[in-house]
Amino acid sequence: MKKHDQDFMKRQNRLTVFEIIKNQRPISRASIAKQTGMSATTVSRIVGELTEEGYIQESEQVSAGLGRKSTLLGLVDGSVLSIGIELDRHAISVGIVDLQGNIVCSEVYSRLSEDSSTDTLERLGSIVLEMLERNAIKRNRVVGIGVGLPGIVNIEKGIVVFSVQLGWKNVRLSERLKELTGFEVAVDNELKVKALAEHLKGAAIGSNRTALIGFGNGVGSALIIEGGIYRGEMNSAGEIGHTTIDPNGMLCECGKPGCLQTYINISSLLSEANKIRPIHTIEELFDAYRVKEPWAVHLIDRALMYMSITVNNVVCMYNPDSVILSGELVDKFPEICSEVKELCSTRLVWEPLRESFSFHRSELNERGVVIGSGLLAQTRFFVLE
Structure with a gap:
């Protein structure tokens, strides 16, 4: 084998061992050898190099049966x-x-x-x-x-x-x-x-097809398929906030009339609220909603309906196994999630698909x-x- 091929294999083996430790820690050298087919000597050499370079560390020994013990390996996170x-x-x-x-x-x-x-x-x-x-x-x-x-x-x-x-x-x-x-x-x-983070560390762990929908200053979505981000031709897949709901509707800040987000996003809600009385923050609007001021109930109930329609459209287009609601509106007002879930489960998601996905609120929130x-x-x- 030529030297550059040998060097390439060594680099690949190092990366393989590192990724296994990263994703399955704590893990023993023997388990790594079994998964990869590498010899125990090769695994031990790579572990030694990575330890010396400060990437991994050994933890306390645990019993491996019949009195034998294995030292478990983990990452030095920092x-x-x-x-x-x-x-x-x-x-x-x-x-x-x-x-x-x-x-x-x-x-x-x-x-x-x-x-x-x-x-x-x-x-x-x-x-x-x-x-x-x-x-x-x-x-x-x-x-x-x-x-x-x-x-x-x-x-x-x-x-x-x-x-x-x-x-x-x-x-x-x-x-x-x-x-x-x-x-x-x-x-x-x-x-x-954010969808990638939820897939790796949050509400979408174990999901094969995750749709994350964001409601806040805008409206958008993202899809993770088998661990990878679905992007489309221009990396614009998921820009559902600018789908047209009513061509004669309110003018969106993008310059186009009737975009979906004009019925949901924070700036549109505040703009509508200020037609009734001065409302400076989204918190003030929800305060009015909670005391059942009719105009506030109308605005928020309409937004909840369009949020549920958004979920239906995403579910019909992508058929995910997991739907995650996120964004500033969901983070600040957790009751939104239960309200949207109720609307989706009773009437606003197409009936054959209502049981096809699990419903989650973002676990990572603003992080x-x-x-x-x-x-x-x-x-x-x-x-x-």
């Missing part, structure tokens, strides 16, 4: 870190994420909706560098940055093609943020990275995009040499 970022209309969330998707530290910063992409990225660069310094994290432990945001993203080039919520078009985010921080940068749609973005960066940039 050996590899990434930075996960969520960019939203009014907020910037930044966290440092370890190999298991745990957030080591995080901060949330306000953002003005009129801030330009230039201003936002320059501020973001400063936030990232200050966070590393404040938490005494060495740069060489960080493999890269992941960013999740609403809109259509060219993931290969790291360009925000179009984001209605941010007001951005053709923004070269990855290139600029790398200039500001020195780190490699991956960027993706926020719901796609989901930061975790998913951090894991995206690790997947893209972390390579065992």
